[in-house]
Amino acid sequence: MKEMSTDGFTETRPDIDGNDLAMIEELSSFYDRPGFLIRRANQIAVSSFMEDLGELGITPTQMSSLVVISETPQIDQITLARRIGVDRTTISMVVNGLVEHGFVRREQSSQDARRKEIVTTRAGRACAMLARDNAVRNNARLLGFFTEAERECLAALLRRLIDDVPAHAPDWIRPDGTTRFGTESTLARDFPEHANLYNAFGFLLRRTHQTLESVFIETTKSLRLTPRRYGVLRIVDKGQPVEQISVARWLALDGSTTATLVTELVRRGFIMRDAHPHDRRRRLLRLTDAGKQLITDGHPLAFEASQKVLAVLGKDTDTFRNLIRRFIVENDEFSRVPLQRAVTLALRQADI
Structure with missing residues (x-):
């Protein structure tokens, strides 16, 4: 039976292999880094989403896109990328996947011949509604052990990281053209059609992961x-x-x-x-x-x-x-x- 060091991992650990224990002691500061913790949390959230919604054949990013498209008539691909905070290469793959599923289609803009608009199909609108309902249940399952105060505290801290860490993650631009998340209540007030998406814990984790990864790469x-x-x-x-x-x-x-x-x-x-x-x-x-x-x-x-x-x-x-x-x-x-x-x-x- 061995004791862990007191720099973050502190309990007696009789059930860990001696070599693993030595690794943990050596790497305690690595596993305590915000970047590692957020990456693992985001990984879990994505896996849980895929388990719940895998039958729909869409990823969390595709679901986010589908929700925004269904609520935003005549949206184009670049605007969509900014609304959900991904780069142009990623959004192209996301939209292509939704087209292949038959959930959206691209149409020529009636105002600008150079511009393609993305619109949902009937199947896409039905999928968006089902995905929303399932995502709410998934969110509740992931956060069910937290008190309401703890959930709100963690969400607020994630928003703070997204808004204030000096990094250049893919642009996220709200429908009003601003770039700060603000609070849960202001998002609900200003953008009721997107509030559930922007306040979803998985969305906050993904955006925080992008931000922390960007600051590491830049540094x-x-x-x-x-x-x-x-x-x-x-x-x-x-x-x-x-x-x-x-x-x-x-x-x-x-x-x-x-x-x-x-x-x-x-x-x-x-x-x-x-x-x-x-x-x-x-x-x-x-x-x-x-x-x-x-x-x-x-x-x-x-x-x-x-x-x-x-x-x-x-x-x-x-x-x-x-x-x-x-x-x-x-x-x-x-x-x-x-x-x-x-x-x-x-x-x-x-x-x-």
Whole structure:
């Protein structure tokens, strides 16, 4: 039986493998970063949505688009992208998917021959209504363990991060042309047709994830890092030699994404693959000297990115961390991509 360190993960842990315990102790600050916590929460919310609404064949972003299109006659694709806060490439794929499903169609604008408008079909309008109802139930399931005051507090903190963290996420522009979320009540007052969407917890998580990812990428741009690349390097650094499947579990990434990230970092000369001593079909990952230097250079920049986020939270930092940890732990079963059990247990026992 061993005790965790007191820098965030604090309880006695007799049920965690000794090697996993050592990893947690080494990486407690990494798993306590707002960026990691928000990414995991968003991942869970998306998985839960897909479980509930998978029979409709649409993603959360497609549902958001369908709701906005159905409430906004004659909307064009660029305006739609800004209303839900995604880039032009993403919105093109989203709309193409909705067209293929038969939920929307593109029409020539009667006012501007160069402009294509997006309109819902009868099937699309029916799907939007069903998706709204199911999304409300899903939202209630994800947040059911919170008190009303806790739910409102966490939502308000997410809005603050979205509005005040200095980052360049894809533009989100309200119907009145402004770019701040404001409060739940003002959104309901000013945009009753979109208020349920903009106040949906999954929408807030997605937008917060975009914001925090953007501030990390912008802060570390000299090193060409992303949060996921940095995460892979951190896990390989602390676990080396480590198998690729273990990297995936420690970061809650699917196998395909992990393979792509590792292959890229191998190509760039930061990671090397060694044959496993007992099974030639398996590979062990280690950092190269260049990878070790990248970690050394990346630590202060990653810390700076987190500090930009924490500065916005200020005295509410501990409240935010406790609430978002609880969201992750209580809803962990809904995630399609597992996180190493030791990390989930550490998050649970940090929330006291």
